[in-house]
Amino acid sequence: MTDDTPPPRDGNRAVTDTRDATADRRDATGNTQDATAAAGERAERDGTTGLKDRIESALRSVRDPDADVNVFEAGLVESIAVDGGDVTVEAAVAEFGDENAGGIMQAMLQAVRDVPAVESAHVEPVAPSTEGEGGVADFGTVIAVASAKGGVGKSTVSTNLACALAGERATGLFDADIHGPNVPSLLDVSGPVHSDDEGSPLPIRASGSDAELDVMSVGLMESGAPLAWRGAMAHDALTELFTNTAWRADDTLVVDLPPGTGDVVLTTLQEVPVDGVVVVTTPFESSLEDTARSIELFRDNDVPVLGAVVNMGEFTCPSCGDSHDLFPGSSVEETLDAAVLAELPFSTEFQETPAPGETTPAFARLAEAVSEAAATAWDLDLPTDAVDIRGEPPEHRRQRVAEGFTSLDSGATFTLVSDRDPTPVREFLGGLTDRSPSDIEGFAVERRTPDDWVLTATRP
Numbered sequence: 001m002t003d004d005t006p007p008p009r010d011g012n013r014a015v016t017d018t019r020d021a022t023a024d025r026r027d028a029t030g031n032t033q034d035a036t037a038a039a040g041e042r043a044e045r046d047g048t049t050g051l052k053d054r055i056e057s058a059l060r061s062v063r064d065p066d067a068d069v070n071v072f073e074a075g076l077v078e079s080i081a082v083d084g085g086d087v088t089v090e091a092a093v094a095e096f097g098d099e100n101a102g103g104i105m106q107a108m109l110q111a112v113r114d115v116p117a118v119e120s121a122h123v124e125p126v127a128p129s130t131e132g133e134g135g136v137a138d139f140g141t142v143i144a145v146a147s148a149k150g151g152v153g154k155s156t157v158s159t160n161l162a163c164a165l166a167g168e169r170a171t172g173l174f175d176a177d178i179h180g181p182n183v184p185s186l187l188d189v190s191g192p193v194h195s196d197d198e199g200s201p202l203p204i205r206a207s208g209s210d211a212e213l214d215v216m217s218v219g220l221m222e223s224g225a226p227l228a229w230r231g232a233m234a235h236d237a238l239t240e241l242f243t244n245t246a247w248r249a250d251d252t253l254v255v256d257l258p259p260g261t262g263d264v265v266l267t268t269l270q271e272v273p274v275d276g277v278v279v280v281t282t283p284f285e286s287s288l289e290d291t292a293r294s295i296e297l298f299r300d301n302d303v304p305v306l307g308a309v310v311n312m313g314e315f316t317c318p319s320c321g322d323s324h325d326l327f328p329g330s331s332v333e334e335t336l337d338a339a340v341l342a343e344l345p346f347s348t349e350f351q352e353t354p355a356p357g358e359t360t361p362a363f364a365r366l367a368e369a370v371s372e373a374a375a376t377a378w379d380l381d382l383p384t385d386a387v388d389i390r391g392e393p394p395e396h397r398r399q400r401v402a403e404g405f406t407s408l409d410s411g412a413t414f415t416l417v418s419d420r421d422p423t424p425v426r427e428f429l430g431g432l433t434d435r436s437p438s439d440i441e442g443f444a445v446e447r448r449t450p451d452d453w454v455l456t457a458t459r460p
């Protein structure tokens with residue numbers, strides 16, 4: 001984008017300013033070294049650090065429209081990358097509406113390009129970083145346990161699964177079942193919940209002989225009260241706990257959802273970065289049909305379904321030792337469009353209080369199956385020549401795109417994987433091949449997971 005082209009005022013689009021579009025383009029493709037070399041020398045002369053400081057102080061003149069502070073103090077500047085005279089600023093403007101985000105990015109762009117020695121400026125919208133903020137965001141893996149109906153053994157599966165996982169990794173268990181928070185009683189733990197120095201609620205710790213489990217439940221907050229919570233109040237309380245709980249564990253979080261697929265379940269799944277959901281059902285035909293509908297709903301909401309636990313389908317008589325099918329003729333495989341992770345019999349051993357790290361063989365196997373399914377739930381199934389720029393520093397991204405795109409034969413499909421919306425790349429691809437962006441055929445962007453976009457385009 002050059003000086004006379006107004007940048008888009010769309011909060012989801014990057015804004016760019018290039019003093020010399022040709023030099024910038026050639027520099028990105030790597031075809032002409034002169035521009036980069038000259039810029040590099042200049043940057044060296046100025047000192048990249050000095051330039052970065054000047055950019056930072058220029059950005060301090062840009063105000064956050066929602067608060068009486070500058071964009072730095074408001075935490076909107078995620079990063080500043082300087083490559084010679086090329087500057088890329090990552091701006092965490094997701095919380096603003098499109099128009100405001102566009103306005104702030106435009107003001108930031110203006111401030112950056114007015115800094116002497118800046119040759120091209122680029123402001124990219126990014127999601128605010130959540131690392132180290134506490135709450136569910138700090139867990140590497142989040143597994144939700146759901147059921148279409150109550151009473152099918154969902155909390156039994158959540159607690160035993162969490163106890164099995166706790167033997168292998170630092171695990172937390174979040175009881176989000178606002179209507180019947182029974183995890184504390186199943187694990188035999190109780191409040192009161194204490195706060196840390198910053199006022200964040202600390203989870204209760206359940207202990208086994210060789211492992212521990214962090215537990216937080218709406219049922220621990222005020223005895224009796226959560227059962228009366230409804231609507232907004234319940235949702236606010238849940239969000240507060242999801243966001244603020246000061247977990248000590250950080251590897252895997254198991255979330256026991258309320259039964260059904262109501263508002264609390266869907267908002268929880270949208271607000272919490274869930275890696276996948278395990279659905280619990282009995283083999284009773286109407287329960288299977290409801291579960292099949294829940295599975296469909298989860299998938300429609302982009303929540304991967306890791307598989308199903310079919311509970312209480314069989315009973316072995318302790319007197320005669322015979323096994324009895326409690327739901328003869330049920331059609332688990334035919335009705336459920338999901339992998340069956342475990343089939344658990346009706347057994348009094350599952351009614352006992354589990355301890356972290358000390359679990360039954362059936363739940364140890366379930367924990368293994370769930371971990372495996374969660375590790376591959378977000379696999380993108382990409383061609384081997386896909387260019388993956390996830391996690392790449394901003395200053396390398398355009399170069400990787402240029403190298404990948406220009407190295408293809410005419411008519412070949414270019415595939416790009418990014419951790420942010422790569423739609424603005426269309427313009428760049430056009431520039432690389434001296435075409436207008438609309439002439440790039442087969443251009444499509446698909447958001448495959450909350451953090452992964454896949455772009456495809458045909459090389460002219």
Ligand SMILES: Nc1ncnc2c1ncn2[C@@H]1O[C@H](COP(=O)(O)OP(=O)(O)OP(=O)(O)O)[C@@H](O)[C@H]1O
Nearest residue numbers: 150151152153154155156180259345346347350351
């Ligand atoms: N496989 C099993 N064998 C024997 N009893 C079981 C089994 N699974 C669950 N139960 C028992 O069934 C009862 C209901 O289980 P649980 O509380 O886990 O269900 P739930 O689906 O979480 O119910 P809700 O969501 O309505 O609270 C409990 O008493 C539990 O001990």
